[in-house]
Amino acid sequence: MNRQTTHITQEQIAAQLAYCARLHAANTALDHTPLAMVDTYGCQQNEADSERLRGYLSQMGYGFTEDPFQADVIVINTCAIREHAEQRVLGNVGALTHSKRSNPGQIICLCGCMAQEEHVARKIKESYRQVDLLFGPHALWRFPELLWRVRTGGRRVFAQEEEPGSIAEGIPAVRQGGVKAWVSVMYGCNNFCSYCIVPYVRGRERSREPQAILDEIRALAAGGCRDITLLGQNVNSYGKDLSQPMSFAALLKQAAAIEGEFLLRFMTSHPKDASQELFETMAASEKIAPCLHLPFQSGNNRVLSAMNRRYTREKYLEQVRALRALMPDIVLTSDVIVGFPGETTEEFEDTLSLIEAVGFDALFTFIYSPRAGTPAAALPDPMGREEKLANFQRLVRRQDEISEAKHKAYIGRTLRCLVDGRDEHGLTGRTPGNRLVRLEGAEELIGRFIPVHITGANKWSLSGRPALEEGPEG
Numbered sequence: 001m002n003r004q005t006t007h008i009t010q011e012q013i014a015a016q017l018a019y020c021a022r023l024h025a026a027n028t029a030l031d032h033t034p035l036a037m038v039d040t041y042g043c044q045q046n047e048a049d050s051e052r053l054r055g056y057l058s059q060m061g062y063g064f065t066e067d068p069f070q071a072d073v074i075v076i077n078t079c080a081i082r083e084h085a086e087q088r089v090l091g092n093v094g095a096l097t098h099s100k101r102s103n104p105g106q107i108i109c110l111c112g113c114m115a116q117e118e119h120v121a122r123k124i125k126e127s128y129r130q131v132d133l134l135f136g137p138h139a140l141w142r143f144p145e146l147l148w149r150v151r152t153g154g155r156r157v158f159a160q161e162e163e164p165g166s167i168a169e170g171i172p173a174v175r176q177g178g179v180k181a182w183v184s185v186m187y188g189c190n191n192f193c194s195y196c197i198v199p200y201v202r203g204r205e206r207s208r209e210p211q212a213i214l215d216e217i218r219a220l221a222a223g224g225c226r227d228i229t230l231l232g233q234n235v236n237s238y239g240k241d242l243s244q245p246m247s248f249a250a251l252l253k254q255a256a257a258i259e260g261e262f263l264l265r266f267m268t269s270h271p272k273d274a275s276q277e278l279f280e281t282m283a284a285s286e287k288i289a290p291c292l293h294l295p296f297q298s299g300n301n302r303v304l305s306a307m308n309r310r311y312t313r314e315k316y317l318e319q320v321r322a323l324r325a326l327m328p329d330i331v332l333t334s335d336v337i338v339g340f341p342g343e344t345t346e347e348f349e350d351t352l353s354l355i356e357a358v359g360f361d362a363l364f365t366f367i368y369s370p371r372a373g374t375p376a377a378a379l380p381d382p383m384g385r386e387e388k389l390a391n392f393q394r395l396v397r398r399q400d401e402i403s404e405a406k407h408k409a410y411i412g413r414t415l416r417c418l419v420d421g422r423d424e425h426g427l428t429g430r431t432p433g434n435r436l437v438r439l440e441g442a443e444e445l446i447g448r449f450i451p452v453h454i455t456g457a458n459k460w461s462l463s464g465r466p467a468l469e470e471g472p473e474g
């Protein structure tokens, strides 16, 4: 067992649920049902955390709203990955002075990754007086107690635990994903990519016990969940810290053996750790979705080394080849950073040639954003914003063409898709590889896997019609 991990006991969670009960009693005494608003930024890890914040709030007797003027409690679950994300949050927190003025009893809480940053906490303390409670990801399990202290103490509360990381089981969750759900298999990150803030705000890697994960998946599948994504910053290091170590591929195999009609996905895989065992496990099970998110960040070896990614362009391309040898139709997606400090336009050309060589189905593209306290933020960064932007736009344009061509190749095929919801254009679905499909059809199809005949495509999505009479190919 990883001695750096703080394991929160069942008694500690029970004590938090007792705070929920006290808050529930206080809320029942009010002349109205109090409402809470949870506003989530950032990645699915944060979405999963917000489900637990809602779980706690619901046990406290709060209903939910999306209108800050109706809310008695506002929880802002923040992301620190790029400057832009932080600015958006601070702008929105600034705007809450209006809702607080109209409802002085309103409690405003700021949590998540930004809240764990020292300089943010200082700024909130000094310049954002409307924030009553601030807590980082390590303190999330103590949210009921912290909220109780704000409600009864009449003072602002700042809880920024300095610890390598905790694991808490048994926090209730209110899930919002309908037929989709996220299951964290591990927390934190040990990789310290030189540009990235995550290891500083989320702590060291720690794995949940396989039994707890498998029980959660079993319950989700039994409850009608059809699309389950296993989460971790680098799922391939899952299990190394357990008292009985196990690989992520072994966990995945056990998860895929659970009964029920559902698909398993996972993210994220770090190319330095994605293994042949993982690829073989994916290829061997129909329950594991044929898609992989494998961020490469840069196609140039000098830049990869300066990013501390610990693989080369050649190793990355070799992994793609090995994967496609087993699963020729695999849907591949990736993340890439343009404008890392010191990256020349010549080095950027290697990123362009890598996307050409691989042919990703979709790419998440980011312009480098310096994060205080990370090694890359101290590197000389001579390239101007305009040149970075020009490179970024070249990359996006080329990827758009590749994505569109990939999508057009689906036209005429019939694929087994999960109908997962509806938006203003009609029903939405997902191909096994997680591409978005828009389709016509009745509401009753939501939550079902059905054959869909693909009739159209653009760079973002596919369109099609239910082909219930045909059955999917293969």
Ligand code: SAH
Binding pocket: 081, 082, 195, 196, 197, 232, 233, 234, 268, 269, 270, 295, 297, 335, 336, 337, 366, 367, 368, 369, 370, 371
């Ligand atoms: N753990 C995942 C990534 C999580 S962050 C992994 O290693 O793949 C999601 C993406 O944000 C990263 O893949 C990276 O492309 C981007 N990112 C992280 N820090 C960034 C920064 N400082 N500036 C720009 N993009 C960044």
Ligand code: SF4
Binding pocket: 189, 190, 191, 192, 193, 196, 197, 198, 199, 233, 234, 270
């Ligand atoms: Fe950040 Fe790297 Fe960890 Fe991903 S693997 S969260 S990019 S430090």
Ligand code: F3S
Binding pocket: 041, 042, 043, 044, 045, 046, 078, 079, 080, 081, 113, 197, 198, 202
């Ligand atoms: Fe953002 Fe934290 Fe996720 S920094 S990307 S919310 S782990």
